[in-house]
Amino acid sequence: MFEQFQTTVVDTGAASIFVRHAGSGPAVYLLHGHPRTSATWHRVAPLLLEHGFSVVCPDLRGYGRSRGPAPQDDHAPHSKRAAASDIREVARQLGHDRILLAGHDRGSYVAMRLTLDHPDLVQRVALMDCIPITEHLRRTDARFATAWWHWFFFAQPDVPERVIMADPEAWYRPKADPATMGAANHAELMTAIRDPATVRAMLEDYRAGLTIDADDERADRAAGRRIEVPLCLMWSTRDDLEELHGDPRLIWKDWADDVEGHRIESGHHMAEEAPREVADVLGEFFSRDR
Template sequence: MFEGFDATEVDTGAARIFVRHAGDGPAVYLLHGHPRTSATWHRVAPLLLEQGFAVVCPDLRGYGRSRGPAPAADHAPHSKRAVAADIRAVARALGHERMLLAGHDRGSYVAFRLALDHPDLVERLAVMDSIPISEHLARADARFATAWWHWFFFAQPEIPERVITADPEAWYRPKADPAKMGAANHAELMAAVRDPQTVRAMLEDYRAGLTVDLRDEQADRAAGRRLEMPVCVLWSSRDDLEDLYGDPRRIWRDWADEVRGRRIESGHHLAEEAPEDVASALGEFFRDER
């Protein structure tokens, strides 16, 4: 994976972030979701590199080979604002004053927070298979709770750690098909989830989502804060986001003036299952080809 990419660690002061990066063009930052690592982009990143972009793929704080501070009772060390600060520090370390930013799943919430807090840094934002956390929770009903039950299970104290670390490969294997992921990507994921520290950090991501991150988004809405840059929304045809909410672009228009995007024919992990379509859609958006 990632032939021709450099791999390095960036000390952000609060965390040590593992980063894969290559290229000299406009900087594209790709943020992965749960429980993946930066390796989830191994098919998309080279295609964007071929399009003339510099490509940066970090492991988010606590995921993969990145390490952050110990969890806290208020979950703030794993808030999206804290993780977004890591990405900002990576950009400084790599010499990028502006970025084109894409996030999938949990990574989209980090990307959203970074774009809201630092519009001077984020030139364009792409979100994949997501709407804001507060929008999910405002619409939560029996269908959502049934389909997304893991949000509420992961938020429980101690129990999820005991369940998952008892047999992490069994827990994650049903949604981690090596044939779809690629063998090396799959091996990297399995190595990560065997580490109880990584499992704890991933759970803290969800605990922060239902507490500090929710409050941050609610404060943004009350203050009338909106995304200042163009936004592209991509979503999977074989996931349940559209089933729950219809066209997700309608929801994102409550947060941004310029929203475009489309459905991708894929399951949830669309960077692994439909890399050519994802790289094409992102490249077109980042080059501003309408």
């Protein structure tokens, strides 16, 4: 994987962030979701290099080979604002004053927060399989809670760690097929999930989501803050986001001024399952300001 890429560990002050990066054009930052690492982009990243971009793939705080501070009762060290501050510092240390940003799953919430908090940094943003956390919560019913039960299970104290660490490979294996992911990507994931500190950090991500992150979104709404840069949405046709909530573009128009959307013929992990389609959408969207 990532044959043209170099790796760097960036000390952000609060965390150490493992980063894969390559290229010399406009900087595209790709933020992974749960429980993946930056390796999830191993098929998309080289295609974006071919489009003439620099590509930066970090492991989010606490995921993969990145490390963050110890968890706290308020979950603030694992909030999306904290994770977004890591990405801002990575960009500063790599010399990127403006970035093109894409996030998938949990990474999409970090991308959303970075775009809202630092519009001076983010030029365009793509969010994949995502609506705001508070929009999910506002629409929660028995159908959503049944389908997305893991949000509420992961938010419980202590129990999820004990359940997952009893056999982490068995827990994650059903959605981690090496043939679909790629063998090296799969091996990297298996290494990460065997680490109790990594599992704890991933769960803190969800605990922060239902508490401090949701509060931050409510504060955004109360203050009238919106995503002012162009927003591109992608959602998987074989996942359930549209089935549960309808066309996500309609939801995001309450949050952003300039919204477009693309259905991707894929399951949830679209960067692994439909890399060419993802890279083509990102490449076209990110090239518009050149």
